[in-house]
Amino acid sequence: MNAYSEILLVDDDTDLLRLLSIRLKAAGYGVTTAESGEKALSHLAVARPQLVITDLRMGGMDGMALFEAIHKNNATLPVIILTAHGSIPDAVAATKQGVFSFLTKPFDSKVLLGQIERALHLSGHGVDDNGGKNNDWRSELITRSPVMEDMLAQAKLVAATDASVFIHGDSGTGKELLAKAIHLASSRHHKPFVGVNCGAIPEALLESELFGHTKGSFTGATQDYNGLFRSANNGTLLLDEIGDMPIALQVKLLRVLQEKQVRPVGSSQSVPVEVRIISATHRELEEEMIAGNFREDLYYRLNVVSLEIPSLAERREDIPLLAAHFLARTAENYGKKIKGYSPEAMEILIGASWPGNVRQLLNVVEQTVALCTTSIISTASVQRALRDKPSKIPSLLDARKQFEREYLTKLLKVTDGNVSQAALMAKRNRTEFYRLLHRYDLDPGLFKSDRDY
Template sequence: MEEKKQRLLLVDDDTDLLRLLSIRLRGAGYEVNIAESGEEALAKIPAVRPHLVITDLRMAGMDGMALFDAIRTRQGSLPVIILTAHGSIPDAVEATRRGVFSFLTKPLDSKALLEEIQRALRIAGGSAEQESSEGMSWRSEIITKSPTMEDLLAKARLAAESDAAVLIRGESGTGKELIARAIHRASARADKPFVAVNCGAIPDTLLESELFGHTKGAFTGAMKDYPGLFRSAEGGTLFLDEIGDMPLPLQVKLLRVLQEKQMRPVGSVATCAVDVRIISATHRHLEEEISADRFREDLYYRLNVVSLDLPSLAERREDIPLLANHFLQKFAARSGKKVTGFAPEAMEALLSASWPGNVRQLINVVEQGLALTTTSLISASLVADAIHENIESIPPFSEARRQFEQDYLVRLMQLTRGNVAHAARLAGRNRTEFYKLLGRHHIVPSLFKNV
């Protein structure tokens, strides 16, 4: 298999030097692109997607440091090496302090330049040989050609090199768990467990036991010892999804575990050491939650060592055809239907939709279109109907919560045959509060006594 080359972007207004450097670096096995000004370089970066930029310091118009500042704003993980015939120690110190990877003076030592290039590429995410041999398997679940996503993945690859805590922000349905799994696969912990828990999907009364485990008899229903998810992830990665939904009392306990690297199961007097890497995710604005006293600031800084902002599907529209066809092929193979793609008008509808549910909504739309099509191409009308139904099917939060509470209370009444005291204990609420909940939903306990 042909080895995948690393892409370099050379920037200099000296065309003779550009030509000479290009010959040397292509001879060393790199794919070389050139730009004769900082402005041209910025225009080329989204198309070329270089792994490294090498730029002269002194150029007409935008100089090397101005180019670096612009790159850092747009694509912070892209390494930059600056070359200059006017180098000095103060210049080099200032450049590296601001984040420039390396500062080399002319005339260039070819060996030193190649060594710096190799070091920058290795630190920024692996050599060409590594990419070829690994087949980019660490990110194989992520389908994209978006420069924004590629930049995020570059940061994720760098974050994977350490044990630093990572906070992934993004709207619901954008694929935060996929990014977490990719970081785990790229890390030194890849051969250890990856354990995910949705902090918003587990009742407050059970979440502590779920995370830290419990001993037999610690509470009603604890029939045997349970190790908990921290110990299940020992040596690996624990992914705390929707961390913003974690109740405040449990935030205190989680902070203590992260600080001390030890935990105590519910009902136990003994602590045990834990070795896990924490990746968390949220769709909430945690800064606002902190201001409202719903999230601890000290825990926020402990979790947010590296921050990754996952774009919505509407912000990466160039990926919609890739994703839609990927999911279509996957579902068609599973169902055995001979559906090969989308009609042109259908793809236009996909590209122009607002996608409030992000990739998760797109998956649903593709699956629905496949299920209902009678031809080899999914039509625009099927796509439009599926998108409309998906939007209409998402109820307001208040309505969804009301419906959940009502269904939950009805199930409890059925289970306990209308015994309010028993139901209140199962729900972890006092009887007075539980009666209020029943009254709010017009549920009469006596009606369930003979059910």
């Protein structure tokens, strides 16, 4: 059975949509349906399926327009296009743009099911050897965010290779959890996973920690030490906060990666190692390279595949899910019976700024559970744990006003205060555009580069 694979079906023919849904559910797939491309995008905004099957000719947004919209934000999500108006040029054009396959109606059900299985397999969502659900690799990464799901789909794909992975994300977003997940999804999962925080070890000791040392090579070296590279041999080594690594050690690390050999401190002999490297940082390494703090050649060797973990503020839909998970685990550890957070308390959690991301949320949950004396955690407990002024999600009206003001300001900047050009870019007439500028008290003259100061 393939019930863990969710498919989004899109067709404006409701009879065909119902028939195809029945067939796919009978084959063991989870199915969500949408009668238009616009409705399909609404579904994708709240949940990420593993595959999209869409009709080509539909009223409003057609199948190719839907595909293009999907791949702007979900580049690894496979799309199969069905059409009663199929032709070889259509198929060639579609597949060149990245459509997984193009089938002409009436289609053979076995052919479609074969294409579905192939698409799921190639995108990392196939059935495991036992025919069961194979999501254990990502069990620690709790999410229902489409952005996170797309990133995890990329992680699953790269896990099947030996490519070096570079993870970028703010502190507390879960970079080490993602690195472990990639290791577990790879063929190296039965070998060691070793992690080191390059910023937490003094510079004088980091070389020895990574590459090992021989007995007597320095004061305190009372015995031989293999180092983390050799400890992770045939497995995965996470170099966390790689941006904090001293420039002199970066040169030695680059040599190890090129030669696949380490030379322990105090030794004249090199030892071969075979390790998959995952590196992570919260720093902007492009800026560090410009400043001369990070080697460009090392950066490109580490950054073969880049993954970006969104901040918690960018995936607020995960906050209730994560809070409930952390609460259940913490309450069990503390031997407390707590049902959950009050609606008002959850509203504060969802609206908080979360500079410390998921790690901060875990700390807040642990504190509120530890100090809770009732079955429901109150608003006051959450506010006390956050220790900052709670920020609420703005109303739709306020959010729209903020967007319009920022949008108009950007247009005036790029057009150098030229109202005619800005109105043309906004697809509005000059009178309406001036009205909008007046509403937000924006003076085009202030954006002219040649104005007098």
